[in-house]
Amino acid sequence: MHSGSRPQQQARASETPPPAPPRHRTHPTPLHPAAWWLWSLSLGIAATRTTNPLLLTLLIATSAYVVAARRPHTPWARSYSAFVKLALAVLLIRLAFAVTLGSPLPGTHVIVTLPEVPLPDWAQGIRLGGKVTAETLTFAFYDGLKLATLLICVGAANALASPTRLLKSLPGALYEMGVAVVVALTFAPNLIADIQRLRAARRLRGRPDSGLRGLLQVGLPVLEGALERSVALAAAMDARGYGRTADVPPRVRRTTNTLTLGGLLGVCAGTYGLLTAEGGTYGIPVLLAGVTAALAGLRLGGRRTPRTRYRPDPWGARAWLVTASGAAVAAALAWASVHDPAALHPGVIPLTTPTLPLYPAAAILLGLLPAFVTTPPEEPS
Amino acid sequence: MIRFEDVSVTYDGATEPTVQGIDFEVPEGELVLLVGPSGTGKSTILNSVSGLVPHFTGGTLRGRVTVAGRDTRTHKPRELADVVGTVGQDPLSHFVTDTVEDELAYGMESLGLPPHVMRRRVEETLDLLGLTDLRARPISTLSGGQQQRVAIGSVLTPHPRALILDEPTSALDPAAAEEVLAVLQRLVHDLGTTILMAEHRLERVIQYADQIALLPGPGEPLSLGTPAEIMAVSPVYPPVVDLGRVAGWSPLPLTVRDARRRASDLRQRLAQAAGSRAAGAARVGAGGTPQARASETPPTATPTRRTWFRSRITPSPLPSPHAAEVQALSIHRTPTRALTDVTLTLTPGETVALMGRNGAGKSTLLNTLVGLIPPTSGTVLTGGTIPHRTPPHDLIRRVGLVPQEPRDLLYADTIAAECEAADADASAAPGTCRTLVTDLLPGMTGVPDDTHPRDLSEGQRLALALAVVLTARPPLLLLDEPTRGLDYAAKARLAAVLKTLAAEGHAIVLATHDVELAAEIADRVVLLADGEIIADGPAADVVVASPSFAPQVSKILAPQKWLTVAQVKAALGAPGPRS
Numbered sequence: 001m002h003s004g005s006r007p008q009q010q011a012r013a014s015e016t017p018p019p020a021p022p023r024h025r026t027h028p029t030p031l032h033p034a035a036w037w038l039w040s041l042s043l044g045i046a047a048t049r050t051t052n053p054l055l056l057t058l059l060i061a062t063s064a065y066v067v068a069a070r071r072p073h074t075p076w077a078r079s080y081s082a083f084v085k086l087a088l089a090v091l092l093i094r095l096a097f098a099v100t101l102g103s104p105l106p107g108t109h110v111i112v113t114l115p116e117v118p119l120p121d122w123a124q125g126i127r128l129g130g131k132v133t134a135e136t137l138t139f140a141f142y143d144g145l146k147l148a149t150l151l152i153c154v155g156a157a158n159a160l161a162s163p164t165r166l167l168k169s170l171p172g173a174l175y176e177m178g179v180a181v182v183v184a185l186t187f188a189p190n191l192i193a194d195i196q197r198l199r200a201a202r203r204l205r206g207r208p209d210s211g212l213r214g215l216l217q218v219g220l221p222v223l224e225g226a227l228e229r230s231v232a233l234a235a236a237m238d239a240r241g242y243g244r245t246a247d248v249p250p251r252v253r254r255t256t257n258t259l260t261l262g263g264l265l266g267v268c269a270g271t272y273g274l275l276t277a278e279g280g281t282y283g284i285p286v287l288l289a290g291v292t293a294a295l296a297g298l299r300l301g302g303r304r305t306p307r308t309r310y311r312p313d314p315w316g317a318r319a320w321l322v323t324a325s326g327a328a329v330a331a332a333l334a335w336a337s338v339h340d341p342a343a344l345h346p347g348v349i350p351l352t353t354p355t356l357p358l359y360p361a362a363a364i365l366l367g368l369l370p371a372f373v374t375t376p377p378e379e380p381s
Numbered sequence: 382m383i384r385f386e387d388v389s390v391t392y393d394g395a396t397e398p399t400v401q402g403i404d405f406e407v408p409e410g411e412l413v414l415l416v417g418p419s420g421t422g423k424s425t426i427l428n429s430v431s432g433l434v435p436h437f438t439g440g441t442l443r444g445r446v447t448v449a450g451r452d453t454r455t456h457k458p459r460e461l462a463d464v465v466g467t468v469g470q471d472p473l474s475h476f477v478t479d480t481v482e483d484e485l486a487y488g489m490e491s492l493g494l495p496p497h498v499m500r501r502r503v504e505e506t507l508d509l510l511g512l513t514d515l516r517a518r519p520i521s522t523l524s525g526g527q528q529q530r531v532a533i534g535s536v537l538t539p540h541p542r543a544l545i546l547d548e549p550t551s552a553l554d555p556a557a558a559e560e561v562l563a564v565l566q567r568l569v570h571d572l573g574t575t576i577l578m579a580e581h582r583l584e585r586v587i588q589y590a591d592q593i594a595l596l597p598g599p600g601e602p603l604s605l606g607t608p609a610e611i612m613a614v615s616p617v618y619p620p621v622v623d624l625g626r627v628a629g630w631s632p633l634p635l636t637v638r639d640a641r642r643r644a645s646d647l648r649q650r651l652a653q654a655a656g657s658r659a660a661g662a663a664r665v666g667a668g669g670t671p672q673a674r675a676s677e678t679p680p681t682a683t684p685t686r687r688t689w690f691r692s693r694i695t696p697s698p699l700p701s702p703h704a705a706e707v708q709a710l711s712i713h714r715t716p717t718r719a720l721t722d723v724t725l726t727l728t729p730g731e732t733v734a735l736m737g738r739n740g741a742g743k744s745t746l747l748n749t750l751v752g753l754i755p756p757t758s759g760t761v762l763t764g765g766t767i768p769h770r771t772p773p774h775d776l777i778r779r780v781g782l783v784p785q786e787p788r789d790l791l792y793a794d795t796i797a798a799e800c801e802a803a804d805a806d807a808s809a810a811p812g813t814c815r816t817l818v819t820d821l822l823p824g825m826t827g828v829p830d831d832t833h834p835r836d837l838s839e840g841q842r843l844a845l846a847l848a849v850v851l852t853a854r855p856p857l858l859l860l861d862e863p864t865r866g867l868d869y870a871a872k873a874r875l876a877a878v879l880k881t882l883a884a885e886g887h888a889i890v891l892a893t894h895d896v897e898l899a900a901e902i903a904d905r906v907v908l909l910a911d912g913e914i915i916a917d918g919p920a921a922d923v924v925v926a927s928p929s930f931a932p933q934v935s936k937i938l939a940p941q942k943w944l945t946v947a948q949v950k951a952a953l954g955a956p957g958p959r960s
Contacts, residue, residue, distance in 0.1 A: 074519045076479075164479055179477070200753045201789040206777035206806040206853060221792055224835075232474035239431045240477070240536065241462030241491030306493030310486030311500065378517065 030072075031374050033161030034169055035319035040157035042326030043367055046333040047149035050344040051142040054356045055333075055364065056149045062367040063156040070370065072377040076162040083155020087148035094144030098136050100128060105349065107133025139348045168312060172302030176243060187226060194222045246306040253304070260297030266290020318373050325369035332363030382575040383407040383430055383543055388444035390425050390434055397600065399425050403444070405594060405605045407543070410573040412565065412589055414580065414608075416617055417596030418868045419838050423579040424470075426596075427545050430577060431467040432458040449542050463492050466536025467545045470866075471552075472528045481523075481531050482507075482516045488539045502538045510534045510564055525739035526557025533564060537574075544568065546578040550585055551865055554738045554894045555929045558585050565589065581868050584619035584897060584933050587612075588636040608635050617869045620897055620933040623946040627953065640937045647949075648938055654952045655941075703762075704729050704857040704888035705750055705780070710759035712745055712912075720745055720912040722759070727888045729856060732879065734899035734920065735892040736930055737909035743892035744785065746909070747859045750890070751782045763857060777807060781855035785862045787846035788834065796837075796845060797830040800852075807853035817848035821878055840871030847878070858882060860891040864898050876902050900924055900932035900944035920944065 040063065047059050071077040099114070110131050117128035170178045198218040202208070207217075237243075270287025336359065337344045343357035389401035400422035407413045415423050428434040432453040435442045446453045449464045466488075469475055478484045485506055489499045507513045510530045515523065520531060529549060536544065549565070550558035566589050568574040580586045587593075593611040595604050604611065609632045612622045621640050625633040628647045634640035707725040720742045727733060735743045748754045749761055752768030761768055764779030771779070784790060793799040800814035807813075818825050822844040834842060843863060850858065860879075864872050872895075879902050883889055893899055899906060899920065906923040908916040908930070916923045921942045925935050934943050943949055 074479075075521055076519075162479070168483075198789055200748075201784060203753060203773045204751060204777070204782050204784065204790060205792075205803070205849070206774045208773060217792055221788075229474050232469065232471070233477070235433050235437050235458075236467075236469065236475040237477055238437060238458045239433060239462060239465070239467045240488045241459050241539070242477075244459045244462070244491055244493075246493075307490055308493045308496060308499065310483070310490055310496065310503070 029314065029316075029375075031161075031322060031370075032169070032313040032315045032319040033165040035315070035322040036161040036370075037157045037166060038323045039326035039367070039370060040153045040160065042323075042330040043156070044150045044153035045330040046364070046367075047146055047153060049330075049333040049337040050360070051146055052344050052346055052354050052357070053142060053145055054354055055344065055360060056145045058356075058361055058364045059149050059329075059367070060152050062364055063153055065368060066371045067156045067159050070374055070377060071159045074162070077159045080155050080159035083151055083158065087151040087155070090151060091141070091144040091148045094140050094147070095137065098140030099132050101126070105133070105135050105139055107131075107135030107349070109134035109351065111137070135348050135351060138351060142346075142348070165313070168309060171298050172305045172307050173298045175305065175307060179237075179242070187230065190229065191222060191226050194225050198222055244306060245304050248304050252300060256297050256300045256304075258297075259293050259300060263290050263292070263294025263297055266293055321373050322370045325366050329364055329367045332366075333360055336360045336363075382409040382449060383577060384445075384447045385426075385429075386445040386447075388426075388429065388442065388446055390422070390429060390440055390442050392438070392440040395440075399440075400596075400603075401600060402602050405603060407575055407577050407592075409542070409575055410569065411591040412569045412576040412578065413605075414578055414583075414586060414590035414593045415596070416579070416583060416593055416611075416615065418598065418617060418870055419581075419840060419866075421596040421599050421601075423596060424547055427547050427577065427579055428467070429453065430543065430545050431465045432456060432461050433467070459491075462488065462541075463539050464541055465543050465545060466539065466541035468529075468532045468536055468547065468549060470548045472525075472532035475532050475535070476520050476528075479519050479521070480516075481512060481518055481520060484520060484531055484535045485512075485538050488535060492539050494539070499538075502540070506534045506538050509537075509567065511560075524557070526553050526560055529553060529557070529561050530564065533561065537568070541574070543575040543577065546576065546580075548580055548866070549578065550580060550582060552739075552862075552894075554736075555585075555896060557739060558582075558894075559929075562586060562589055581617075581866065582619075582895070583617065584621065587619055587622075609633055620946050621937065624934055624937060624949060627946060627950050637933055637936045640933075644937050648941060651938065651941060651943065651949065651952055703727060704764065706760075706762045707746075707750070708760045708762075710746075710749065710756050710761055712742075712749060712754060713757045720749070723912075723914055725907065725914070725917070727857065727890060729886045729888050730883055731904050732883045732889040732891070732902050733905045733907055734903035735890055735907050735909060736894070736896075736899060739894075741909040742912040743909055744861055745912075747782060747861050747890065747892055750857070750859060751780050752776060764855075774806075777850075777853040777855060779855055780857040780859065781850035781853060782859040783843070783846050783850055783861065783863060785865070787843050790846045790849055791834040791842070794833050795831045796828065796834065799834060799845065799849065803849040803852045809852050809854075814848050814852040817851055818845055821848055822874065838871075839866040840868070840874070843867070843871075843875065851882075856886065857888045857890070860889070860893075862892055862894065864893060864895045872898060896924065896930050896932045897945075899930075900935065901947070906930075 043059055043063050047056060050056065067080055071080065110133050113131050114129040116130040119126060119128060167175070167178045195215070195218060198221055199215070202218065266286055267290035270283055270285075270290050273283030273286055275283075333344070336357065340357060340360075343355065344360065346352055346354035384406045385403045388403040389398040391398040403426060415426060417423055425434055428438065429442060429446050430448055430453070434440065436453075436457050442454070448461060451461060451464065453461065476484055477487050482503060485503045486499050489502065494502075507516055510533065512527070512530060512534060515527060515531075520528065523531065529552070533544075533546070533549070544565075546565075549561055553561065562585065565576060565578070569576055569589075569591075578586070587608055590608050592605055593608050593615075595606075595611050595615050597604070597614075597616055604614075612618055612633050612635065615622075618626075621635065621637060622633050624647075625640060628644075630640075630643055634643060703726050705725075705727045707723055710720055710723040710725075712720040723742075723746065725746075735746065737743055745754060749756060750763055750768060752763075752771060755769040763771075763776070766776070766779060768776060768780065791799055793802055796818070797815070800818065801811070803809075803814040804811050815830075822841060825841060825844060828837070828841065834845060837845065847860075863875060867875065876898060879889055879891075883902070883904075889902075891899075891903075903920045905918065906916070906920045907914055908923060908927070916926075921935075921944055924930050924932065924944065925939065925942055931939075932944055934945055934949065938949070943952075
């Protein structure tokens with residue numbers, strides 16, 4: 001356990017800190033990843049406040065513009081198109097359900113009448129086929145579009161700042177857990193690459209390379225391979241010092257445990273209080289106390305890990321601006337949804353043409369700010 | 382610096398210790414090469430330095446391993462991370478983060494170095510390894526050589542006093558390997574880093590070694606000595622040493638330069654021998670056609686050749702005179718991996734070596750020939766059919782590919798089941814595949830039928846995959862990087878097998894970085910660069926003309942065109958005209 005502090009002492013002894021940290025940077029400082037995530041998620045929250053297709057489309061366009069202008073040239077930035085496809089699929093599935101399952105909405109504009117499948121008594125309340133009305137479809141479209149917008153916003157966050165970059169900003173005590181999560185996340189892409197490779201290899205054995213049986217047969221080797229790779233990665237991480245701990249006095253350790261456990265209990269109790277009707281009075285204070293204690297525990301727990309951070313992303317004025325622009329959009333739409341619900345939730349019964357409410361639309365355009373205040377991504381070398 | 386005191390390691394479930402009686406010391410600031418045939422426990426020794434054996438792998442370690450005075454028994458790998466850096470065989474499984482700069486910093490972050498120290502060391506390491514232009518690049522977009530350098534850099538930044546490398550150049554093309562080795566030499570010379578390294582391709586690394594630790598066989602004691610001493614007794618040796626033994630030079634030369642300085646006499650003898658037969662220049666110069674090649678094969682190189690396949694395997698008759706034809710083939714995938722306007726014809730009985738940098742398009746070309754990748758433009762005909770439109774069941778009778786990782790071909794959990802499945806896939810008589818396995822590798826008879834393919838050695842696994850492919854008797858056989866991880870003995874066996882197959886009329890294409898293998902068995906060499914064919918001709922001409930793809934023998938005996946020790950041996954051993 002003594003070895004944890006040795007390198008620091010060595011390093012300090014042999015290498016006196018320079019008078020000023022090296023400031024010159026050949027590359028523009030990237031924006032703090034958390035700023036991108038907050039901005040994207042704020043747009044997502046804004047999307048949940050409205051079903052107006054014009055506003056939702058405007059939200060999608062805003063995030064897409066920023067992504068197109070500012071996403072880095074990295075493989076994970078390409079995940080945006082995957083999210084867009086997923087969003088489209090969600091929208092289509094939602095519409096397909098509306099057509100086949102019908103809906104309790106009392107619509108009058110019948111577009112087509114599908115043959116209704118008679119269902120047994122126990123499936124009462126479920127309808128297969130039957131009338132498809134314009135109202136049902138419109139409602140499903142609005143609803144699906146809202147979900148799709150939310151997904152696209154998450155995709156934008158992913159494309160602009162990969163989750164692994166977020167990891168760097170995690171407090172020391174949580175870092176190791178974070179690494180485990182990230183390693184687990186990279187498991188999936190590797191698995192897909194393996195499946196593709198092994199299915200191709202089936203062709204070399206003279207077996208069809210498509211079909212479910214093919215997939216099942218490569219299943220075991222793929223899992224074996226993925227497991228072996230994970231073990232190899234774990235070995236490499238161990239050999240590179242992952243999980244080194246520093247010596248801390250037992251008193252500090254006990255305090256940490258008490259604070260963290262107590263804090264988490266406080267959070268649970270506080271949340272319960274908030275959610276139940278009679279707990280309204282003690283809910284918020286207990287929750288706040290719990291969060292404070294848990295945070296203090298985390299901070300103290302960070303002492304046990306000697307980790308330092310290489311070039312942490314600075315949280316500067318631009319990060320504030322980006323976050324603020326997202327927050328402004330979310331706040332504006334939340335405010336509008338209360339004060340002008342008619343414009344943000346266009347009527348379905350009776351069918352009305354959605355109009356573009358001026359102020360909320362202008363507010364959404366605030367979300368374009370990051371495309372102008374941040375630096376453009378570097379060209380690939 | 383690194384000290385082994387009577388170490389033996391027994392893995393859980395094994396009856397015999399994997400290594401025993403290991404007792405040696407790697408002095409500070411030296412580069413020690415660990416050599417020996419496959420399966421003698423080299424990786425076990427390497428991993429016991431970093432503490433991964435036994436802390437991570439399990440098993441029992443007897444004796445004592447100390448690094449910089451720290452006993453690995455009481456120190457976990459993570460507590461040795463500041464004195465030992467370990468790079469395994471596959472750099473991709475080593476990376477934790479996803480960009481070059483973060484990867485270099487990762488180890489230091491774990492050790493808790495202050496930020497300004499980290500910043501400086503990252504810059505230094507970027508310069509030292511020539512990675513400055515790649516600093517912000519995602520690791521997955523780098524080439525094999527670049528990845529290997531990043532892996533080495535990532536363990537260098539904590540300034541370890543010892544570096545452990547397991548086959549650092551086996552997956553690299555000759556130029557990338559030299560890049561990596563130059564870096565290692567700089568570390569030893571300039572920073573005084575101690576390096577313990579295992580490598581099968583001795584011809585690449587032997588000149589950098591200060592000492593060699595030899596594991597002659599499983600369970601045999603390790604011996605440590607200067608490269609010249611060890612090479613005199615070693616069962617594994619590079620071609621330059623082989624040539625030195627043939628020519629009777631003492632002390633043995635270890636580098637091409639040493640050998641060249643002594644070779645004037647040998648060159649003269651060879652010129653005479655060749656001149657007396659008036660065939661010296663023609664024999665290698667006309668290696669382009671299989672006929673010439675068959676007559677040219679030196680008799681001494683074929684004593685092990687038996688009628689392995691002749692009775693059982695005859696390639697099915699072809700409608701086309703060519704095993705495969707590729708016309709103006711272009712493939713556009715990502716900008717880095719593509720083929721542009723490739724035209725190539727393969728005739729039965731010829732062996733073609735496909736060479737070029739990592740990522741030059743060798744694997745893409747092989748994959749196109751088996752229909753895994755449809756051509757973007759141009760045509761591909763394999764055995765008269767369009768590969769990507771032919772049903773797999775039909776295609777395996779025309780072309781077979783052994784992929785880079787032979788394990789990809791194997792699904793079953795025993796050798797017997799694998800062979801049965803191969804017979805069924807190819808509609809061959811039951812037992813065909815199993816017989817092939819034994820023919821390819823006589824040593825395999827000793828391996829029980831219920832062994833899991835995973836537990837085979839690299840050479841055995843390759844033999845099994847090759848047998849599975851050959852069960853369908855394809856007239857065109859493709860091998861992607863077959864010698865990765867093979868020791869010299871396994872490589873020699875593979876070469877003999879491929880020669881036999883070629884003599885039976887199989888057309889063979891192998892994508893390889895191994896210049897010695899290409900020199901030994903290829904009639905024709907095709908060089909690829911950036912997806913284009915830049916040279917296509919008889920092996921002797923193409924290979925000798927390129928400094929990085931020339932085998933050692935041709936470098937030593939230039940300007941005469943000799944490629945392998947076997948040729949030289951034959952010329953010296955049979956001075957009279959051949960009957």
